[in-house]
Amino acid sequence: MIFTRIVSVLALLSACFAFNERLESRGVNCYYENLKMGDQFSINFQVGTRDPDSSEQLDIDFYVLNPSQQKIINAERVSDGSYEVPVNVPGRYRICFSNEYSTSDKKDITFHVNHVWGSELRVEQYDTIEGQIGVLKRIVAELSQETEYLRVRERVHRNTAESTNDRVKWWSIAQLVVVAASVVFQVAYLKRFFEVKTNV
Numbered sequence: 001m002i003f004t005r006i007v008s009v010l011a012l013l014s015a016c017f018a019f020n021e022r023l024e025s026r027g028v029n030c031y032y033e034n035l036k037m038g039d040q041f042s043i044n045f046q047v048g049t050r051d052p053d054s055s056e057q058l059d060i061d062f063y064v065l066n067p068s069q070q071k072i073i074n075a076e077r078v079s080d081g082s083y084e085v086p087v088n089v090p091g092r093y094r095i096c097f098s099n100e101y102s103t104s105d106k107k108d109i110t111f112h113v114n115h116v117w118g119s120e121l122r123v124e125q126y127d128t129i130e131g132q133i134g135v136l137k138r139i140v141a142e143l144s145q146e147t148e149y150l151r152v153r154e155r156v157h158r159n160t161a162e163s164t165n166d167r168v169k170w171w172s173i174a175q176l177v178v179v180a181a182s183v184v185f186q187v188a189y190l191k192r193f194f195e196v197k198t199n200v
Contacts, residue, residue: 023060023099023107030096033115035087043095044082044145045111046152049159058107058156061098067091080149110152112145114138 023029035041047058062081064073066089073083085093097109 019113020108020110021097023097023109025102025105026100028096028098028100029109030094031113033093033095033113034091035085035093035115036090037087039087039115041085041087041093042083042114043085043111044080044149045097045109046080046149046156047078048108048110048152048156049106059102060107060109061101063096063098065094065096067093080153110148112148114141114145 019031021029033041043064045062047060049058059077059079062073062075062078062083063071064083064085066072068089072086072088075081075083085095087093095113097111099107
């Protein structure tokens with residue numbers, strides 16, 4: 001009984017998709033989703049880099065166009081986000097990530113798309129097994145998305161911390177060299193200052 005429930009939950013997880021993509025400098029990548037009235041659609045994303053020495057805050061422009069080509073979501077210079085797409089018009093929605101105005105190099109984007117069809121929402125009632133499985137499916141998908149988001153976030157913060165530690169190390173070495181050179185100069189100068197010159 002429990003095994004069949006677990007298999008059912010895992011089979012229903014297909015409505016949640018995770019993607020990783022490389023966004024080129026000055027590039028735009030768009031994805032399309034066919035939505036109907038009554039559907040729920042959400043997307044969350046995180047921008048990162050594969051370069052472990054990078055401490056740069058990476059940002060992109062994110063927007064969603066409805067079938068009438070009107071921007072219903074427009075977020076500029078963001079490094080992460082979570083958005084619910086309002087489905088007011090049935091049709092093909094376009095989800096775009098833009099790096100057009102960035103001077104930075106390539107960027108990695110990890111994003112999750114969660115599409116719950118209207119027919120599934122009508123079935124989701126807490127008093128039926130099928131409804132409980134649907135609720136569990138969404139909770140598991142959200143946990144999976146949050147875990148992936150935290151992994152990417154940790155990688156970005158780790159890169160920033162390692163880069164900062166590296167800069168502090170080299171700055172400390174430079175200070176040590178300057179202090180040592182100053183000590184040598186002062187000792188030599190004071191030694192010459194206290195020398196007694198004898199005339200023969």
